[in-house]
Amino acid sequence: MNERSATTLIPETARGSEAAILNAALEAFGEKGFYGASMRDVARGAKTSLSNLYNYFPAKSDLLAALLRMANDELLNRIQEAVGAAGKRPADRMSAAVRAHVRFVVEHQVASLVALSEIRYLTGAVRKRVVAARDSTQGIYEELVAEGAAAGDFLTPYPDDAARNIVSMVSAISTWYRAGGRLNAEELGGQHARYALALLEAPLD
Amino acid sequence: MNERSATTLIPETARGSEAAILNAALEAFGEKGFYGASMRDVARGAKTSLSNLYNYFPAKSDLLAALLRMANDELLNRIQEAVGAAGKRPADRMSAAVRAHVRFVVEHQVASLVALSEIRYLTGAVRKRVVAARDSTQGIYEELVAEGAAAGDFLTPYPDDAARNIVSMVSAISTWYRAGGRLNAEELGGQHARYALALLEAPLD
Amino acid sequence: MNERSATTLIPETARGSEAAILNAALEAFGEKGFYGASMRDVARGAKTSLSNLYNYFPAKSDLLAALLRMANDELLNRIQEAVGAAGKRPADRMSAAVRAHVRFVVEHQVASLVALSEIRYLTGAVRKRVVAARDSTQGIYEELVAEGAAAGDFLTPYPDDAARNIVSMVSAISTWYRAGGRLNAEELGGQHARYALALLEAPLD
Amino acid sequence: MNERSATTLIPETARGSEAAILNAALEAFGEKGFYGASMRDVARGAKTSLSNLYNYFPAKSDLLAALLRMANDELLNRIQEAVGAAGKRPADRMSAAVRAHVRFVVEHQVASLVALSEIRYLTGAVRKRVVAARDSTQGIYEELVAEGAAAGDFLTPYPDDAARNIVSMVSAISTWYRAGGRLNAEELGGQHARYALALLEAPLD
DNA sequence: CATGAATGAGAATTCATTCAT
DNA sequence: GATGAATGAATTCTCATTCAT
The missing domain is CATH 1.10.357.10 (Tetracycline Repressor, domain 2)
Structure with missing residues (x-):
């Protein structure tokens, strides 16, 4: 899940939580689609709190x-x-x-x-x-x-x-x-x- | 929107409301996607009540x-x-x-x-x-x-x-x-x- | 399901559909409770139409x-x-x-x-x-x-x-x-x- | 309604909202029965929003x-x-x-x-x-x-x-x-x- | 008596988003 | 940045009941 190829999608500027969030979102959207996946799913996948998502991305x-x-x-x-x-x-x-x-x-x-x-x-x-x-x-x-x-x-x-x-x-x-x-x-x-x-x-x- | 070619999608067995519902659903799903469109949208499009939809299709x-x-x-x-x-x-x-x-x-x-x-x-x-x-x-x-x-x-x-x-x-x-x-x-x-x-x-x- | 003891619950005055409805209701209420059972359940059990129920009993x-x-x-x-x-x-x-x-x-x-x-x-x-x-x-x-x-x-x-x-x-x-x-x-x-x-x-x- | 005996039903671990919800549910179920009472009734009784109920109890x-x-x-x-x-x-x-x-x-x-x-x-x-x-x-x-x-x-x-x-x-x-x-x-x-x-x-x- | 179609009100549940801390 | 608690709006679906025939 965390292993990505050398040329990764998530840029190096995305550190810590942000990268985790993006990866979790990718996984969630991939599995359930944009509507099917909830912000809660993403938060869970990123191992952060639901509200913290909104510190990085103000909208789904x-x-x-x-x-x-x-x-x-x-x-x-x-x-x-x-x-x-x-x-x-x-x-x-x-x-x-x-x-x-x-x-x-x-x-x-x-x-x-x-x-x-x-x-x-x-x-x-x-x-x-x-x-x-x-x-x-x-x-x-x-x-x-x-x-x-x-x-x-x-x-x-x-x-x-x-x-x-x-x-x-x-x-x-x-x-x-x-x-x-x-x-x-x-x-x-x-x-x-x-x-x-x-x-x-x-x-x- | 209501005009369909001779070889239509909605079969002749679908009469009245059913055909209207199917057409409305097609339009709604086409415009907003399956998740984006609500059953209310479909009902509105078919000019029938939300609950009546469920008499024809028990689930979205x-x-x-x-x-x-x-x-x-x-x-x-x-x-x-x-x-x-x-x-x-x-x-x-x-x-x-x-x-x-x-x-x-x-x-x-x-x-x-x-x-x-x-x-x-x-x-x-x-x-x-x-x-x-x-x-x-x-x-x-x-x-x-x-x-x-x-x-x-x-x-x-x-x-x-x-x-x-x-x-x-x-x-x-x-x-x-x-x-x-x-x-x-x-x-x-x-x-x-x-x-x-x-x-x-x-x-x- | 239809066999009842000689001294039955459903009185003889209840003929045909009425008796069937009462028996179906009894079964449905017994199984799912008054709220859990729907009039549709009763109609199905009585093998009659939903609306016909209301000819016999004007309310659930x-x-x-x-x-x-x-x-x-x-x-x-x-x-x-x-x-x-x-x-x-x-x-x-x-x-x-x-x-x-x-x-x-x-x-x-x-x-x-x-x-x-x-x-x-x-x-x-x-x-x-x-x-x-x-x-x-x-x-x-x-x-x-x-x-x-x-x-x-x-x-x-x-x-x-x-x-x-x-x-x-x-x-x-x-x-x-x-x-x-x-x-x-x-x-x-x-x-x-x-x-x-x-x-x-x-x-x- | 809010007075309970020393040995209360709602355990001490249930703080604030949770206790209020439980008490409201008890009252509602007692009065109208499980089916008769709606989650809205419970929310109203607990003075919280309907959706917040589900943060505490994911199902009725x-x-x-x-x-x-x-x-x-x-x-x-x-x-x-x-x-x-x-x-x-x-x-x-x-x-x-x-x-x-x-x-x-x-x-x-x-x-x-x-x-x-x-x-x-x-x-x-x-x-x-x-x-x-x-x-x-x-x-x-x-x-x-x-x-x-x-x-x-x-x-x-x-x-x-x-x-x-x-x-x-x-x-x-x-x-x-x-x-x-x-x-x-x-x-x-x-x-x-x-x-x-x-x-x-x-x-x- | 009997039916099929229709409906309005309301149910549980979900969810993106906000807010106070 | 980070969190837990809270919320409003919407969603799917159910159901008793009515109505035209």
């Missing part, structure tokens, strides 16, 4: 927003890093993005699931910010697709909506993935990279 | 289950019909399935959205039945993929997980589609059929 | 009242008959009363239990009538005690409250009796008759 | 169970003390038990009434514990009867069921006792002690 939705923002930041970072480290060829860059994305979803499955399914419960300004962050992730894919299309590497007649569909596929992994399945994270990344490139009608080498 | 989750069952039945029927009417070539059959599926999602966007995002709030036997129904839809795709792979028409090295990814893409349409967008329903169907066949690495004619 | 409490009145009438009759058939000696008359009373409680255990524990849920005029009926049963015992005391057959220094205590003991049988126990109905009657006479300090012959 | 039945447990504990203590302080003669010990029991019923009439009539509304594990506690009180009487029978002091041919009947009599006091009646608590205790010994056929000295 702020907790969700914080979680979603962190998840997206981390995802964005990872994809950007991966793309940056990849070569110049659009297919390679796309492949790197998908592999990094899949790895994130598998490593942070709960956070990914929450991000996928609980955004709808945010409203107002908070929602806007979170949606924008999510869209910026999709934006990377759109750029990658545009690059490849411009370069003549992706032949699909529908480059405009392809990015969204790739993101849909990869995000959906969070809804069904179980550790110990037929494919491990690495293989799953390779598989989805191939699906993505095929969808984009990128000719095989 | 039964309402959701009824909705999901209907949506899935209709979807299943449409896909099966479309596949039946298609020719023998696997690519054509897959294409027909996707087109019918997309048309359903667009025509019953709210129901599709609810089916995609609210299943998680069902539990127990009710959940089991609904999940089984959903899986049987995916089963059709799996068969189609297997046929095409066996026939050498789909060259993807990963036929086993392709069906799931196609379903993910098409289902996700319910989360972003807005009437009056760049593509109409028909074009969207064509687009996604092509995405699907590309993903399956079906050679163009 | 009327159902209870009818039941209690019948139970008490039958009990009263039986005790009076038994006492009338007994000889002249106060001890014999008391003994006969107790034996008849015990027999009634055993034969109509549920009705007796309901009469003992649900009277409190009646109010107003209905309650008054039922309480008066119950008291008239106790009145018989009081007369019997007074007779015996006057005749010098009951030596207890507290004849005034003895009747109530005898009734308490016998009524309480309904709370614990189970068919097939150590003693059968007849023996239980003999036992309680002896308890009663001992309590009254009636010298053994 | 827990409130009832707490009440019954306390009443029985106190009763048990009192009887045990009284028996312990009595001499060795079985008749004296029985007499002491009955007197203490009667005193308790009179002093805590409402609690006794509730204990007598509302146990049936408990279910599951909670019920089991409360029933066991109640039975342990009756167990004391059974021992006392057995002692006296073995010593040849109680001549009744039915010692086995005598204890239950004595308890029935004494418990029933809660259903009819009114302060200011013909006999005061002390006299009532003496009377019932005599009834009990007579019932056991204990020869007068």
Whole structure:
């Protein structure tokens, strides 16, 4: 429960109770959904008092927003890093993005699931910010697709909506993935990279 | 809101109040989510009393289950019909399935959205039945993929997980589609059929 | 469920549905208590519609009242008959009363239990009538005690409250009796008759 | 209503609100019965909010169970003390038990009434514990009867069921006792002690 | 007599949030 | 920061009862 990968979701600025609260919230929202989980559940999971939660997050939705923002930041970072480290060829860059994305979803499955399914419960300004962050992730894919299309590497007649569909596929992994399945994270990344490139009608080498 | 296509979601056996309740529930769950919508909301929408709701559906989750069952039945029927009417070539059959599926999602966007995002709030036997129904839809795709792979028409090295990814893409349409967008329903169907066949690495004619 | 002893609780004037309703109510109140049982339970048990109940009994409490009145009438009759058939000696008359009373409680255990524990849920005029009926049963015992005391057959220094205590003991049988126990109905009657006479300090012959 | 005897029902551990809630519940259940009284009634009586009730007792039945447990504990203590302080003669010990029991019923009439009539509304594990506690009180009487029978002091041919009947009599006091009646608590205790010994056929000295 | 549909009032319970300390 | 106690508003669900037919 407490062990997270080196590149953790909860940033180092979140110390002590705050980190515990965020982790507990992640777990609770993952298990029961945003509405299904109560602040009491979160407090219990964080081993602090119900009222102390409100010292850190003045509203339940702020907790969700914080979680979603962190998840997206981390995802964005990872994809950007991966793309940056990849070569110049659009297919390679796309492949790197998908592999990094899949790895994130598998490593942070709960956070990914929450991000996928609980955004709808945010409203107002908070929602806007979170949606924008999510869209910026999709934006990377759109750029990658545009690059490849411009370069003549992706032949699909529908480059405009392809990015969204790739993101849909990869995000959906969070809804069904179980550790110990037929494919491990690495293989799953390779598989989805191939699906993505095929969808984009990128000719095989 | 009350206008539904010829092939409607609410079956003819649901008369008067029951149909009104189901429609109101669909609208409410679509707008606020299963938890976010209250039985009062549904009653108000159906123009009946809160208590009368319970004469038709003894629990809120039964309402959701009824909705999901209907949506899935209709979807299943449409896909099966479309596949039946298609020719023998696997690519054509897959294409027909996707087109019918997309048309359903667009025509019953709210129901599709609810089916995609609210299943998680069902539990127990009710959940089991609904999940089984959903899986049987995916089963059709799996068969189609297997046929095409066996026939050498789909060259993807990963036929086993392709069906799931196609379903993910098409289902996700319910989360972003807005009437009056760049593509109409028909074009969207064509687009996604092509995405699907590309993903399956079906050679163009 | 439908078999009742020759001397049944439900009078012959109650035909068809009415008798079914009364029996269903008795069963329901016995099992779940007056508040715990719903009119729906009663309707279901009587195999009639909820609304039809109200053609016979305009309120739930009327159902209870009818039941209690019948139970008490039958009990009263039986005790009076038994006492009338007994000889002249106060001890014999008391003994006969107790034996008849015990027999009634055993034969109509549920009705007796309901009469003992649900009277409190009646109010107003209905309650008054039922309480008066119950008291008239106790009145018989009081007369019997007074007779015996006057005749010098009951030596207890507290004849005034003895009747109530005898009734308490016998009524309480309904709370614990189970068919097939150590003693059968007849023996239980003999036992309680002896308890009663001992309590009254009636010298053994 | 708020005045309780030195040996009170509500234990010292119950501070402030909790004691107020318990007392209010006792009053409400006594007046309207477990089903007839609502949690709102209790909250009103305890001068706290409805929701705050649930901070102390997570379910209505827990409130009832707490009440019954306390009443029985106190009763048990009192009887045990009284028996312990009595001499060795079985008749004296029985007499002491009955007197203490009667005193308790009179002093805590409402609690006794509730204990007598509302146990049936408990279910599951909670019920089991409360029933066991109640039975342990009756167990004391059974021992006392057995002692006296073995010593040849109680001549009744039915010692086995005598204890239950004595308890029935004494418990029933809660259903009819009114302060200011013909006999005061002390006299009532003496009377019932005599009834009990007579019932056991204990020869007068 | 009998029914199916409907309803208003109220029940227990939950929960996000606040406040005094 | 941290806590325990408290609360108001809402939620799901139940139920006696009524009404049109």
